[in-house]
Amino acid sequence: MRITCPWCGPRPLSEFAYGGDAGKTRPGYPGKAGPDAWMDYVYLRENPAGRHKEYWHHSGGCRSWLVVTRDTTNHEIAKVALAGPQAKDAGS
Amino acid sequence: MRYSLSSILRNAATGHKHWPKQWRQPEPKKAYDIVIVGGGGHGLATAYYLARNHGLTNIAVLEKGYLGNGNIGRNTTIVRSNYLCPENGQFYEHSLKLWEGLSQDLNYNVMLSQRGVLNTFHTPAQRDAAIRRGNAMRLHGVDAVLLNREEVKKLAPAIDCSPGARFPVRGGLLQPRGGSVRHDAVAWGFARGADARGVDIIQNCEVTGIRIESGRVRGVETTRGSIAAKKIAIVVAGRSTLVGNMAGLRLPIESHVLQCFVTEPVKPILDTVVSFGADHFAVVQSDKGGLVFNGSLDGYNSYAQRGNMETLESVAACASSFMPCMSRLRLLRHWGGINDMTMDGSPIITRTPVKGLYFNGGWCYGGFKATPASGWTYAHLIANDEPHEFASGFTLSRFETGLVINENGAGPQPGLH
Ligand SMILES: Cc1cc2nc3c(=O)[nH]c(=O)nc-3n(C[C@H](O)[C@H](O)[C@H](O)COP(=O)(O)OP(=O)(O)OC[C@H]3O[C@@H](n4cnc5c(N)ncnc54)[C@H](O)[C@@H]3O)c2cc1C
Ligand SMILES: [Zn+2]
Numbered sequence: 001m002r003i004t005c006p007w008c009g010p011r012p013l014s015e016f017a018y019g020g021d022a023g024k025t026r027p028g029y030p031g032k033a034g035p036d037a038w039m040d041y042v043y044l045r046e047n048p049a050g051r052h053k054e055y056w057h058h059s060g061g062c063r064s065w066l067v068v069t070r071d072t073t074n075h076e077i078a079k080v081a082l083a084g085p086q087a088k089d090a091g092s
Numbered sequence: 093m094r095y096s097l098s099s100i101l102r103n104a105a106t107g108h109k110h111w112p113k114q115w116r117q118p119e120p121k122k123a124y125d126i127v128i129v130g131g132g133g134h135g136l137a138t139a140y141y142l143a144r145n146h147g148l149t150n151i152a153v154l155e156k157g158y159l160g161n162g163n164i165g166r167n168t169t170i171v172r173s174n175y176l177c178p179e180n181g182q183f184y185e186h187s188l189k190l191w192e193g194l195s196q197d198l199n200y201n202v203m204l205s206q207r208g209v210l211n212t213f214h215t216p217a218q219r220d221a222a223i224r225r226g227n228a229m230r231l232h233g234v235d236a237v238l239l240n241r242e243e244v245k246k247l248a249p250a251i252d253c254s255p256g257a258r259f260p261v262r263g264g265l266l267q268p269r270g271g272s273v274r275h276d277a278v279a280w281g282f283a284r285g286a287d288a289r290g291v292d293i294i295q296n297c298e299v300t301g302i303r304i305e306s307g308r309v310r311g312v313e314t315t316r317g318s319i320a321a322k323k324i325a326i327v328v329a330g331r332s333t334l335v336g337n338m339a340g341l342r343l344p345i346e347s348h349v350l351q352c353f354v355t356e357p358v359k360p361i362l363d364t365v366v367s368f369g370a371d372h373f374a375v376v377q378s379d380k381g382g383l384v385f386n387g388s389l390d391g392y393n394s395y396a397q398r399g400n401m402e403t404l405e406s407v408a409a410c411a412s413s414f415m416p417c418m419s420r421l422r423l424l425r426h427w428g429g430i431n432d433m434t435m436d437g438s439p440i441i442t443r444t445p446v447k448g449l450y451f452n453g454g455w456c457y458g459g460f461k462a463t464p465a466s467g468w469t470y471a472h473l474i475a476n477d478e479p480h481e482f483a484s485g486f487t488l489s490r491f492e493t494g495l496v497i498n499e500n501g502a503g504p505q506p507g508l509h
Contacts, residue, residue: 001400012402013400013402014402018391018392018507020346020505020507021346021393035492039491039492040342042435042491042504043344043435043491043504044342044343044344045333045343045344045345045346045435045506046333047333047343047345047346047347047393048333049331049334049347049395052393054392054393070392072347072393072394072395072396073395073396074396075394075396
């Protein structure tokens with residue numbers, strides 16, 4: 001598997017660290033969100049067989065966090081975007 | 093037909109041409125009392141113990157592929173009960189005790205070999221952890237022996253115990269009653285035993301939907317038509333989320349690939365199971381002589397059932413560092429299986445919010461050793477609608493209440509357990 005980093009271009013898997021499901025939204029501060037929302041955020045996963053939006057860290061390169069859309073049945077990558085609020089299309 | 097010395101002699105005399113089929117190939121009936129979804133080790137064991145312990149036989153096991161295509165036929169065959177958490181300790185010890193009598197019980201040689209399972213340690217902190225684990229095991233009534241470096245060297249001379257090793261061995265924790273079992277014999281033995289008691293094992297029958305009316309299960313849709321059922325028991329390992337979704341379940345599970353490797357056969361060099369404490373690497377020599385080994389998960393969600401080369405490289409590095417004599421062996425085959433990784437690393441055997449629907453899954457990469465106890469306790473749950481005492485901690489609600497069972501304290505990162 002190769003991931004095309006927006007800064008560094010196509011790089012081998014060994015340069016990246018997996019950050020897990022990028023589809024979860026962290027609930028608000030304690031008190032605002034109930035325990036159910038936290039349970040969902042911390043423990044429940046969609047775990048699809050197909051397209052999955054997930055975080056990858058280019059830890060052996062530019063150290064950017066990326067949001068990668070990958071098919072979990074064949075590892076085909078449909079999209080790579082920068083993660084974080086500054087990246088407009090992150091997570092889209 | 094019972095297998096015995098006389099049956100072997102009789103069939104040898106007639107050229108082995110008259111052995112009967114080990115199980116039938118029935119057409120699915122319109123309705124069953126219990127439908128088990130998934131004909132892996134756990135599904136077959138569940139059917140067997142439902143019949144054997146509870147006298148229930150109007151049961152179908154529906155298997156999407158052929159028997160043994162899943163993790164039951166893909167694992168590294170290691171069995172042990174060296175757990176730290178009490179919920180796991182009692183459950184896996186029950187399983188090991190069932191393994192000890194299984195060949196007789198099934199009248200089928202599952203080739204249990206109690207050659208011992210050794211985990212090496214390489215730092216003082218790891219030694220402390222091994223002592224703690226060993227003490228916990230002994231308090232649960234499980235066998236555990238602490239070995240120093242000389243004893244490790246004597247037990248498994250193939251391990252590099254020299255002070256010059258990359259990660260010098262300081263000792264190990266041995267469970268003498270651990271070992272390995274012939275994995276596909278387990279699937280076949282349970283299938284034969286369940287079939288003989290009247291269970292229908294239906295292969296090439298994929299469940300595509302679960303019918304629910306007013307909060308209660310009614311049956312399943314399959315690639316071979318609809319089948320009505322009073323109770324439905326899901327036990328599909330790596331595909332837990334997909335089948336769970338059919339009934340609206342949301343699960344604390346991710347599917348990850350684990351690879352297994354086997355070398356060309358060599359003369360006996362390792363008569364115990366060893367795992368390398370400095371990284372993820374466990375190896376057992378098969379009866380055919382091949383060294384069978386695995387490492388860690390590939391590390392990201394996958395349903396691909398095949399692995400990547402980075403893992404092969406890291407496992408090969410572990411092998412040649414830990415057992416340098418392996419470095420020139422050729423690899424014959426490698427393959428992957430999809431593991432149902434939970435958020436705390438422990439399994440789930442539970443009722444669900446839907447009446448008559450049961451769920452068993454989240455075996456991570458340790459479910460082979462659990463096969464008999466998983467079937468035993470799941471059968472108890474399905475028959476009585478009450479959890480078995482040895483599996484009562486394996487609930488779904490533990491993630492809400494905080495009573496998670498986290499062997500290595502890795503936190504809710506399924507890839508890390
Ligand atoms: C490489 C590897 C090494 C391992 N090593 C060890 C080890 O050394 N020790 C240990 O204890 N454990 C080990 N494990 C873990 C162990 O193999 C599994 O936890 C265990 O086998 C899972 O239970 P099972 O046998 O029922 O799974 P499976 O054999 O995978 O059974 C699940 C079945 O469900 C079927 N299914 C799925 N979806 C459907 C559907 N919709 N309809 C009908 N059927 C369906 C599948 O086809 C499959 O046959 C290892 C796993 C792997 C992959
Ligand atoms: Zn980069």
